[in-house]
Amino acid sequence: MSAKPKIAVYWTGSCGGCDVSFLEVGEAIVEILSRVEVVFWPALVDVKRSDLEAMPPGSIDYALINGVIRTEENREMAEILREKSKYIVAYGACAHLGGVPSLADLWGKEEIFRAVFGEGFRPGPPPGVDGEARLPDLSEKAVPLEEVVRVDYAVPGCPPPAPLISRFFTALFSGEMPDPPYVFANVKALCEECPRERHDDRRIERIVRPHEIVPDPNKCLLEQGLICMGPVTRGGCNALCPVAGMPCTGCLGPTPEAGDPGAAMLSALASLVRFEDEGEEYFAREDEVLERLADPLGTFYMYAFGKFRRRS
Ligand code: SF4
Ligand code: SF4
The missing domain is CATH 3.40.50.700 (NADH:ubiquinone oxidoreductase-like, 20kDa subunit)
Structure with missing residues (x-):
């Protein structure tokens, strides 16, 4: 045997x-x-x-x-x-x-069918197949x-x-x-293995999308305003995406410490993003951070919506 x-x-x-x-x-x-x-x-x-x-x-x-x-x-x-x-x-x-x-799951089953196949579509046998198929x-x-x-x-x-x-x-x-x-991934966050330079007193003045800037090749992408999920995502991939200049989108899932990736990332951002109002600098509120994101759910839960939807 x-x-x-x-x-x-x-x-x-x-x-x-x-x-x-x-x-x-x-x-x-x-x-x-x-x-x-x-x-x-x-x-x-x-x-x-x-x-x-x-x-x-x-x-x-x-x-x-x-x-x-x-x-x-x-x-x-x-x-x-x-x-x-x-x-x-x-x-x-x-x-x-x-x-x-x-x-x-942001949409119901009927809406999905309508959007993909058009009005009136009902699943049935493939063309040319009769009987019970x-x-x-x-x-x-x-x-x-x-x-x-x-x-x-x-x-x-x-x-x-x-x-x-x-x-x-x-x-x-x-x-x-x-x-x-x-x-089979690290318990610690991706930032721990990312070779990009980051600073303890890092601040973000504006949130940008990858196509809007050419990032500095050495600096932390989050410090450059790109939403990088590295602080709340498990490491283990050798920071493949940040090394190549693309922010982490969270595919290895959240660290045990982070738990819900959206809540953890929003809280991390609210402590990093600083705006100015009449010359006064202040930390952004969470709703202000959300307003500046083009797609908060798709950004924070690109891979984990199925698991964390039910818990929120
Ligand atoms: S680029 Fe992303 S993974 Fe690398 S240190 Fe910055 S936030 Fe962490
Ligand atoms: S979308 Fe799903 S099936 Fe496709 S590569 Fe990613 S994890 Fe695998």
Whole structure:
């Protein structure tokens, strides 16, 4: 019998980026694939739901599921994988926190259909298909995996970056997996690993969007007025985006200390943004900060709306 860990990879409401992200590790993917037994990965091998259903309960060691839960089929597949697997891994921001797709919950299901397909659209069989074929129905909300099944681990990111993919497989192959639940990213904030210069007495005089300035290559982006989620977001990606000149958008999820990323970031900004009124400098109020943001929800909850919507 094979001693290799048996893994499954499956996408639910996914853009496909997470499935492709395994290639981020470069040539190491060859070694990873040689050390696991892939028993179910529809994007890679020809396997069907019936193959999965035929497997004994608990026969898969780790099922890595990416994507948000948006349809009844997503939910059913997550439940089957839960039954067949010893451990479930929420792979990527959508499975972990709801991700970008959960922002669609700002609108109802009917509004989404109307906006995308036009007035009067009703889901039905694809063109040319008769009989009982039908599209899976959308659920009312787009929810993270943990709202449907018990989740043991998370490899966060949109998609997960190479250092965190490597961290997961290194732990798996060493036989020293942490006790669940566990998130394969840092507990400390991204600012701790960001090489950009920041100052204790930093202040922000205006809030700008990335296309409005050419940022100084060395200074903290937040100090230059760009909303960088680094102070409240888990580190572990080697500050990929800030190093490249783009502010962090929060894809690894909030640190345990930050909790709700929107509330934590708003509070951080209110203590940094200083405006002037008749020559007098004063700290901005939270409502003034919000007024100057083009898209507060999309900025603060780009990946975590599905998880934190219910708590606020
Ligand atoms: S986490 Fe990002 S890359 Fe992965 S499925 Fe969601 S949107 Fe796509
Ligand atoms: S650029 Fe962003 S991640 Fe880097 S120090 Fe500034 S706020 Fe933190």
